[in-house]
Amino acid sequence: MPELDAHLPFESAAMPVTGMAADYVDGHFIAPHTHRRAQFLYATSGVMVIETAAGRWVVPPTRGVWLLANVPHTVRMRGVVNMKTLFVNPDAAPGLPTTDCVLDVSPLLRELILAASILPLAYVADSRDGRLMRFLLDELRALPVLPFHLPWPTDPRLNRVCTHLAAHPDDPATVGDWATTLAMSSKTFHRQFQQHTGITFGRWRQQARLLLSLEQLAQGDKILHVALQHGYSSQSAYSAMFKRHFGVSPSDFYR
Known part of the structure; x- marks a missing residue:
């Protein structure tokens, strides 16, 4: 090549x-x-x-x-x-x-x-x-x-969850929903997810949404559009979480 x-x-x-x-x-x-x-x-x-x-x-x-x-x-x-x-x-x-x-x-x-x-x-x-x-x-x-790394599980079932959420970051499915889909208890899902990724499912999804949103911001998409596509109910909710994680607002990030 x-x-x-x-x-x-x-x-x-x-x-x-x-x-x-x-x-x-x-x-x-x-x-x-x-x-x-x-x-x-x-x-x-x-x-x-x-x-x-x-x-x-x-x-x-x-x-x-x-x-x-x-x-x-x-x-x-x-x-x-x-x-x-x-x-x-x-x-x-x-x-x-x-x-x-x-x-x-x-x-x-x-x-x-x-x-x-x-x-x-x-x-x-x-x-x-x-x-x-x-x-x-x-x-x-x-x-x-x-903290710009998104760990990926090797377990095929959990990998399927993460692959889906990477393609559909606005999916609101809960731990209970995913546990049912995978035919396990919520407690088992929590334990196995943390064992395979090193972080909780909630933190993984939050980090996935924020990191994936950077890709759309780089392409010039409007902040409101990015927020809604990544599971946030409003631009202000997204901006608040973004600033908490990255230290600056989405509009200031690339300056």
């Missing part, structure tokens, strides 16, 4: 950190693939939806996702995505993330990533370019992990 072949020089370069840039149209899908190095994906515009066997990450501007080496994943673009990618050796610096996660991107790190994405692959370690990359690694290690 040509777009994956484009990564190969950056993954096989001699230097411990390399950066590249690529632009994608709305809806573009990158099929399942892996990388031999850890990867940090960051978009200056648009939203990236990254999926692995362990779950889904929704990554808006001002955030980036760290994926460990050899993790199979897909990437789907929502809105026009200007992507910057770093490929990092696991031993490039101590204290780098040891799990897949979404990280905050400070204004300083953003500028470092933009600079790294246009550096030559064969930069000299003891040079301005080399020092810039070391500074970038220092910033990566200092970033806070953010």
